[in-house]
Amino acid sequence: MERESFEDNEVADLLNRDFVAIKVDREERPDIDHIYMQACQVLTGQGGWPLTVFMTPDKRPFFAATYIPKKSRHRMLGLTELLPRMAELWKNERHRIEDSGQRLSELLNRNDEASGQDLKEGIFKTARQHLERAFDQDWGGFSTAPKFPSPHNLYFLLRYYYYFGDDGALQMVEKTLEAMYRGGIYDHIGGGFARYSTDRCWLVPHFEKMLYDNALLSLAYLEAYQITGKEIYARVAREVFNYVLRDMTSPEGSFYSAQDADSEGAEGKFYVWTPAEVKAVLGEDNGTYFCRCYGIDEAGNFEGKNIPNLIGALPDPEEWSRIDNLREKMFRSREQRIHPHRDDKILSSWNGLMIASLAVGARILDEPRYLQAAARAADFILDKLRRDDGRLLARYRDGEALYPAYALDYAAMIRGLLELYQAGFDAKYLKTAQELNKDLFKHFWDDDGGGLFLYGSDAERLVARPKEAYDGPIPSDNSLAALNFLRLGRLIGDNLLEVKTEEALRTFAGAINQYPTGYTFFLTAALYCKQTGKEIVIVGKIEKEDTRDLLDIINHRFLPDSVVLLKNPADQELDEIAPFVRNMTLINGKAAAYLCEGSSCRQPVTDGQELIRML
Numbered sequence: 001m002e003r004e005s006f007e008d009n010e011v012a013d014l015l016n017r018d019f020v021a022i023k024v025d026r027e028e029r030p031d032i033d034h035i036y037m038q039a040c041q042v043l044t045g046q047g048g049w050p051l052t053v054f055m056t057p058d059k060r061p062f063f064a065a066t067y068i069p070k071k072s073r074h075r076m077l078g079l080t081e082l083l084p085r086m087a088e089l090w091k092n093e094r095h096r097i098e099d100s101g102q103r104l105s106e107l108l109n110r111n112d113e114a115s116g117q118d119l120k121e122g123i124f125k126t127a128r129q130h131l132e133r134a135f136d137q138d139w140g141g142f143s144t145a146p147k148f149p150s151p152h153n154l155y156f157l158l159r160y161y162y163y164f165g166d167d168g169a170l171q172m173v174e175k176t177l178e179a180m181y182r183g184g185i186y187d188h189i190g191g192g193f194a195r196y197s198t199d200r201c202w203l204v205p206h207f208e209k210m211l212y213d214n215a216l217l218s219l220a221y222l223e224a225y226q227i228t229g230k231e232i233y234a235r236v237a238r239e240v241f242n243y244v245l246r247d248m249t250s251p252e253g254s255f256y257s258a259q260d261a262d263s264e265g266a267e268g269k270f271y272v273w274t275p276a277e278v279k280a281v282l283g284e285d286n287g288t289y290f291c292r293c294y295g296i297d298e299a300g301n302f303e304g305k306n307i308p309n310l311i312g313a314l315p316d317p318e319e320w321s322r323i324d325n326l327r328e329k330m331f332r333s334r335e336q337r338i339h340p341h342r343d344d345k346i347l348s349s350w351n352g353l354m355i356a357s358l359a360v361g362a363r364i365l366d367e368p369r370y371l372q373a374a375a376r377a378a379d380f381i382l383d384k385l386r387r388d389d390g391r392l393l394a395r396y397r398d399g400e401a402l403y404p405a406y407a408l409d410y411a412a413m414i415r416g417l418l419e420l421y422q423a424g425f426d427a428k429y430l431k432t433a434q435e436l437n438k439d440l441f442k443h444f445w446d447d448d449g450g451g452l453f454l455y456g457s458d459a460e461r462l463v464a465r466p467k468e469a470y471d472g473p474i475p476s477d478n479s480l481a482a483l484n485f486l487r488l489g490r491l492i493g494d495n496l497l498e499v500k501t502e503e504a505l506r507t508f509a510g511a512i513n514q515y516p517t518g519y520t521f522f523l524t525a526a527l528y529c530k531q532t533g534k535e536i537v538i539v540g541k542i543e544k545e546d547t548r549d550l551l552d553i554i555n556h557r558f559l560p561d562s563v564v565l566l567k568n569p570a571d572q573e574l575d576e577i578a579p580f581v582r583n584m585t586l587i588n589g590k591a592a593a594y595l596c597e598g599s600s601c602r603q604p605v606t607d608g609q610e611l612i613r614m615l
Helices: 002-006 009-018 030-044 079-092 094-108 123-134 151-164 167-182 211-228 231-247 275-282 284-293 317-334 348-365 368-384 407-424 427-444 477-492 495-514 520-529 545-555 573-577 608-614
Strands: 052-055 061-065 393-397 400-404 534-539 562-567 592-597
Touching: 002 009, 009 079, 030 052, 030 061, 030 094, 061 094, 079 094, 123 151, 123 167, 123 520, 151 167, 151 211, 151 520, 167 211, 167 231, 211 231, 211 348, 231 348, 231 368, 275 284, 275 317, 284 317, 348 368, 348 393, 348 407, 368 407, 368 427, 407 427, 407 477, 407 562, 427 477, 427 573, 477 495, 477 520, 477 562, 495 520, 534 545, 545 562, 545 608, 562 573, 592 608
Parallel strands: 534 562
Antiparallel strands: 052 061, 393 400, 534 592
């Protein structure tokens, strides 16, 4: 539409004669996007982008569609016919438009949450069964083409495996993770995942790379590595982080939003190869070997060229050293090409997700570089996207921070800060998470109906103030917050926060019960809520070997029902934030681990084997 209509003089003349044309970046203004997408779905029965909405001057929508051609064709009314008709209708029958906009606005303001309802007995098993029915046994994933990664489905299944010992749940996760990595949706030359696959086998992607996909997917690979110990999952996570730190990190340390699919006007041109191009870089023998490994042949798999992939077979372990050397040469050659455009806006929400993944990566992979990157990004957001009164802002670009942050910004940043604390144990991040959580309740919580509104009480008032619980490409603000409330509450010993999770679950239980696979991150929070949970407190100095030994035991295990605190016996800061640790001390001068469940703590241990038995 941009090329054929909005850059066209004929359409521009019609638009500018009778309308005020407003272009919205839906990532900067998810509140606007959400509300008017709902309007489109009500009016047409479907949604999607590009989204085209006609509204009255008071912002009430009365007509919506997705793609509209310039000229009418195939029973689709074109813009050159539609715009004059709309203008005529506005001049001659305005009352009909205003009545329609009023009725639709009232419909958009309905909140259908079934507050007070409980999750059904067996909802977790039901969700697992639904995922299995949707599962692609041949290629992994939970749909046919187009196929999206949906990492929160994987989080849920990993926890289902952990709590119920269900090997089938783990097998679905492993099949999906391996198939995604082997396919062309993964950039085998430079690292990182594309947005989605256009086919079942993950071969041909939509080549756009999004920060949030790579944040969420790297976390899934890290958790799979914790459970299975398979090095391939750690390898993928490292390569994703290398890509983000190399190509998606600003000079100040925050993370950019996306890279386009196109370069030089062609989708995927930056990423595809012919055998001759490979051999020109690597030579005949190495080039032939590389082409065989990555499925590159004369026929091509994408418009006459090739998307490198490992669908044929994974290399043997002893081959990786040679392959990595060749990949590095291929990468250096590819760097000479014209790069896809980078969307360099910085979003608090997506940065929060990446901070969380890097922090978890630092713990699991014992990589201080990831911790430093996560802390640097968090410090940037808290410095540049937080007003003097503490209010978080949503986006930053070219020195300008704009828009009061949305509930998702708060929830994602709180998640990032909680993981950052548990990776490096700097108490300032735990304290800041607590502050942001209080702000979240102040500006977003619905005291009457429960749950979080999408935008704050102090933000621009739109025609509706919705709540979102559905876990789409990104977990919803309400599901992220529900998990945050539990984890923060258990980290600082605040039982009232756990009550808020229960309220959120009751608020959205009706929708979750109807369609559990649309709310798998919410179910992840619910699984945690149903457990007693463990608070593990290590008393010791992080630079001491005995403290590190105890932390390593925790970091190398998948413990989704646990949170971890480190109390430095020489520092009282944590005592103020989490008073329940106040009387915990070293044992005979040695680092000690305290395991608390519910309202009681076990006797502390100093021996690693004892800690393993307790866990």
